[in-house]
Amino acid sequence: MDIQVRGIGPLGGFGAGICQLERRIDGRCDITPEMLTIEKNKQLMTLACFKADTSRLIEFISPKKLRRIDHLSRMALLGAGLAIADAKLSPKELEETGIILATGYGALETGFSFLSSFLDKGDQLSKPTLFSNSVHNAAAAYISISFGIKGPSLSVSQFDLSFSSALLTAMLWIEEGRTKSVLVGGVDEYCDVLGYAAANLYAAKNTQPPTLGEGGCFFVLSKSSVCNETGYAQLAKVDIFDQNKTPFFAKNRLVIMGRPGYGAGNDMALDPSYICQDTLYGTFPSAAALDMGTACLGLKKKTLFNKMTQQSCGKQNFDPNTILCITPGNSLSGKITLKSNKNELQLP
Structure with missing residues (x-):
């Protein structure tokens, strides 16, 4: 849908x-x-x-x-x-x-x-x-x-x-x-x-x-049928998965990884290419919502997406049409998949 x-x-x-x-x-x-x-x-x-x-x-x-x-x-x-x-x-x-x-x-x-x-x-x-x-x-x-x-x-x-x-x-x-x-x-x-x-x-x-x-x-x-104009991004999928059975994230996907709010959860192993935004607005339980806001703006604006990829290390050729937001909890984690409305976006 x-x-x-x-x-x-x-x-x-x-x-x-x-x-x-x-x-x-x-x-x-x-x-x-x-x-x-x-x-x-x-x-x-x-x-x-x-x-x-x-x-x-x-x-x-x-x-x-x-x-x-x-x-x-x-x-x-x-x-x-x-x-x-x-x-x-x-x-x-x-x-x-x-x-x-x-x-x-x-x-x-x-x-x-x-x-x-x-x-x-x-x-x-x-x-x-x-x-x-x-x-x-x-x-x-x-x-x-x-x-x-x-x-x-x-x-x-x-x-x-x-x-x-x-x-x-x-x-x-x-x-x-x-x-x-x-x-x-x-x-x-x-x-x-x-x-x-x-x-x-x-x-x-x-x-x-x-x-x-x-x-x-x-x-x-x-x-989309209700909107009068194209939105920021498409909310493709939301998953809640077992942290001990971490799913495979495609190598060309940009991942925004959250931190456990106020130390309540467990840190997941961080790939060096994951983006962590806690230094921008702090760590708290609902910071996952700001991570999604960041992802939506990145998908809407090509220049901002490029700046976000520059923060990552060890990966090249990111798919500019998909961003994953991962939020670790105590034993379960949330994954939000957002997709661009403009498939013609390409990285320089």
Whole structure:
């Protein structure tokens, strides 16, 4: 089935929007991660983290309506708004669109804040706003209400495989005719508890933690027959496979390999030709969505694809019409296959 990526809404430490992501990929945007200090047993550990800025959200939603919305939901709203605007969805199309939101850990900062208020003040005086924002489907509900989306809604949480699982479900919805279009995305936030856990995990391994991050990316998916114009790429296939039975990747395929978010999963053996983007926007469970956004832009723009191949070593003559995005988890891994809409693309 020909499913098109019609719109993209990325956000992260690099900024928000397609132009900002493209500038980050091709090296025109140089940003420095925020350095965070974690204390354990009176010893200080340092972490680097790319923090996301949601100030552009006022382009879609008034500040008054955002007053009680937490950071994770704000990131989700911004990514959704950018993807919807990029896809040029009409109000009628939005009514018939489904929502699938993937998050590895959900609104952790809000959840821990609610837990603190519960422990400090008891169940009768704990803060109800924190509780309502802490549930995993709150962000999807905010998107539905804010943009007038009346299709089915689902929130998926499967740690590093959250986005792959959400994408697989989105394809099934379209194939079954449950909805004509699906707004699907992955988003995760950083919080101090995760930083503490990551620092301790890598201290136990006696290795330096990777650069952490937060943010995500949203996509509007539709059948080609529904689109008025050609999208960024064709979403050809989504697989979830046993990591101990790693499938063979064709030698001429460009592979974007993710890292386990916050150290939750296991690193797969990295071929030197694989592209790892964690240095561009950080490591977090839903970074797989940004990897897919990178792949879509690479397939759409020949110059960007060429810059991506220059990052790889040991391989030549990449197929410019296919990119694989691999996300390792604990024992399973996700594989997203994207194909170009323009078969005439050729490498120089």
